[in-house]
Amino acid sequence: MTAVDAVVVGSGPNGLAAAVTLARAGLSVHVVEGAPTPGGGCRTEELTLPGFAHDVCSAAHPLLALSPFFADPAFDGLRTRMEQPPVPFAHPLDGGRAAVALRSVEETAALLGADGPAYRRLMVPLVEDATDVVATALAPLRLVPEHPLVLARFGRVAVRSADHLGGRFRGEPARALLAGASAHAVRPLSAPLTAGFGLLLTVAGHAVGWPVVRGGSRAITTALCDELHRLGGTVEVDRWVTGLGELPASDAVLLDVGPAALPGILGDALSGPYRRALARFRYGPGVCKVDWALSGPVPWEAEACRSAGTLHLGGTAVEVGRAEADVAAGRHPDRPFCLVVQPGVVDPTRAPGDARTLWAYCHVPHGSDRDMAAAIEAQIERFAPGFGDLVLARRSVTAADMADANPNYVGGDIGGGANSLRQTVSRPVLRWNPYRTPVDGVYLCSSSTPPGAGVHGMCGVHAARTVLHDRFGGPPPFAR
Numbered sequence: 001m002t003a004v005d006a007v008v009v010g011s012g013p014n015g016l017a018a019a020v021t022l023a024r025a026g027l028s029v030h031v032v033e034g035a036p037t038p039g040g041g042c043r044t045e046e047l048t049l050p051g052f053a054h055d056v057c058s059a060a061h062p063l064l065a066l067s068p069f070f071a072d073p074a075f076d077g078l079r080t081r082m083e084q085p086p087v088p089f090a091h092p093l094d095g096g097r098a099a100v101a102l103r104s105v106e107e108t109a110a111l112l113g114a115d116g117p118a119y120r121r122l123m124v125p126l127v128e129d130a131t132d133v134v135a136t137a138l139a140p141l142r143l144v145p146e147h148p149l150v151l152a153r154f155g156r157v158a159v160r161s162a163d164h165l166g167g168r169f170r171g172e173p174a175r176a177l178l179a180g181a182s183a184h185a186v187r188p189l190s191a192p193l194t195a196g197f198g199l200l201l202t203v204a205g206h207a208v209g210w211p212v213v214r215g216g217s218r219a220i221t222t223a224l225c226d227e228l229h230r231l232g233g234t235v236e237v238d239r240w241v242t243g244l245g246e247l248p249a250s251d252a253v254l255l256d257v258g259p260a261a262l263p264g265i266l267g268d269a270l271s272g273p274y275r276r277a278l279a280r281f282r283y284g285p286g287v288c289k290v291d292w293a294l295s296g297p298v299p300w301e302a303e304a305c306r307s308a309g310t311l312h313l314g315g316t317a318v319e320v321g322r323a324e325a326d327v328a329a330g331r332h333p334d335r336p337f338c339l340v341v342q343p344g345v346v347d348p349t350r351a352p353g354d355a356r357t358l359w360a361y362c363h364v365p366h367g368s369d370r371d372m373a374a375a376i377e378a379q380i381e382r383f384a385p386g387f388g389d390l391v392l393a394r395r396s397v398t399a400a401d402m403a404d405a406n407p408n409y410v411g412g413d414i415g416g417g418a419n420s421l422r423q424t425v426s427r428p429v430l431r432w433n434p435y436r437t438p439v440d441g442v443y444l445c446s447s448s449t450p451p452g453a454g455v456h457g458m459c460g461v462h463a464a465r466t467v468l469h470d471r472f473g474g475p476p477p478f479a480r
């Protein structure tokens with residue numbers, strides 16, 4: 001094993017973003033991945049039938065579109081593959097109605113009837129300042145904010161619950177639209193900060209859309225690996241790391257793993273207090289995911305849903321809230337809240353001829369081994385009667401399967417840890433710099449560090465900047 005400047009364990013988007021950031025600083029970098037292919041949460045495979053390309057994990061990419069890391073010219077080619085569905089996200093309601101988030105705030109507001117003016121008042125200033133809102137959301141919360149007014153405007157709503165946010169509106173469409181976006185927090189909608197998820201994702205929908213990647217999210221991994229290889233970095237697959245002694249000699253090791261894996265990998269080197277702090281880290285509910293090969297597009301009753309990239313299924317805001325509360329309490333909802341992505345709306349390469357792929361998951365209790373395919377299909381059928389007739393093949397993955405496939409998804413939690421208030425400021429433990437561990441030269445760079453889940457690469461970037469500062473004379477990691 002040749003010695004290198006830095007080793008990264010895990011090739012998810014954060015691991016690869018860390019590797020690229022270090023290689024750009026002139027370091028020699030080697031990435032070790034346990035799975036047979038790189039990419040972690042960014043992979044695309046023929047999961048059902050030959051010729052049907054399914055995103056194994058991430059499918060819709062508003063956070064990538066907003067990420068300063070992916071704005072680099074090195075990713076120009078990737079950005080040309082980002083396809084924008086005409087409707088970033090839609091929320092069907094019974095009776096053939098739907099609430100829709102369009103790219104334009106004005107057009108979205110116009111569809112919300114009496115709630116239009118309140119929606120406009122909430123969104124216009126945030127969308128105008130979207131770059132600063134996002135810079136705040138994707139930065140570790142360790143700095144005096146560069147844009148205090150923007151932060152104050154966003155923060156005073158974002159720290160509240162989704163229920164509180166919904167209370168600004170009288171009609172069901174606006175309430176449901178924001179409840180669906182807020183449910184990405186995988187928390188009860190009465191919990192603090194859930195409004196922040198809904199706001200950020202809705203602002204993103206207006207500012208940059210919710211694009212899907214032509215050919216699938218594996219193209220993100222290809223772009224990251226190409227950039228790393230161009231800079232001289234290397235990626236090795238099929239090698240699960242169980243201890244630091246298995247790695248090539250290096251000045252720094254960056255772990256794209258969750259806190260649950262740290263004690264095993266670091267062994268006795270891990271100090272008692274840090275180990276105890278890690279033990280207080282909480283993972284959240286899991287997901288059960290289903291992929292379908294379909295003979296044609298989903299026959300959504302509401303016309304606008306047919307051109308949506310992403311759909312939130314769950315009915316009214318109250319129903320969505322009930323489903324999320326059930327999951328948090330350890331119950332499987334009869335009518336689960338489901339996230340659905342139909343890439344075929346803008347990407348004909350995913351399936352042959354008129355056929356389509358469909359991707360969906362619902363939230364389930366942590367560690368669940370229940371196959372929710374029937375419950376998810378019932379929710380789709382509710383808003384798209386006749387859906388079942390199109391199914392050529394399906395594949396479902398329970399939360400327990402999820403955890404088996406990727407050790408970072410403990411209990412099927414795909415977000416790398418619960419999105420509680422505590423874990424927003426102390427992720428994974430309360431430290432000024434959460435990317436450092438107490439073991440000399442060892443750093444964390446996964447989505448269990450700030451800013452958390454999603455394909456944006458920023459956990460990796462912040463961790464790499466910390467390494468460059470600590471080991472290679474770089475500037476302070478959180479300096480502007």
Ligand SMILES: Cc1cc2nc3c(=O)[nH]c(=O)nc-3n(C[C@H](O)[C@H](O)[C@H](O)COP(=O)(O)OP(=O)(O)OC[C@H]3O[C@@H](n4cnc5c(N)ncnc54)[C@H](O)[C@@H]3O)c2cc1C
Pocket residue numbers: 009010011012013014015016032033034035038039040041042056057058059060061062063064239240241242256257261287289361406407408409414415416445446447448452453454455456459
């Ligand atoms: C079903 C699903 C749907 C999602 N949908 C979206 C979406 O639409 N949009 C979005 O932005 N995000 C989505 N996400 C979340 C997103 O994929 C993750 O937040 C992101 O991939 C986290 O990146 P990461 O690099 O921290 O970890 P991961 O992507 O999980 O990568 C970690 C890598 O480390 C490897 N690894 C772990 N332990 C070891 C070890 N000991 N030795 C060697 N290798 C190891 C793993 O095999 C894996 O490849 C989704 C995730 C899932 C699972």
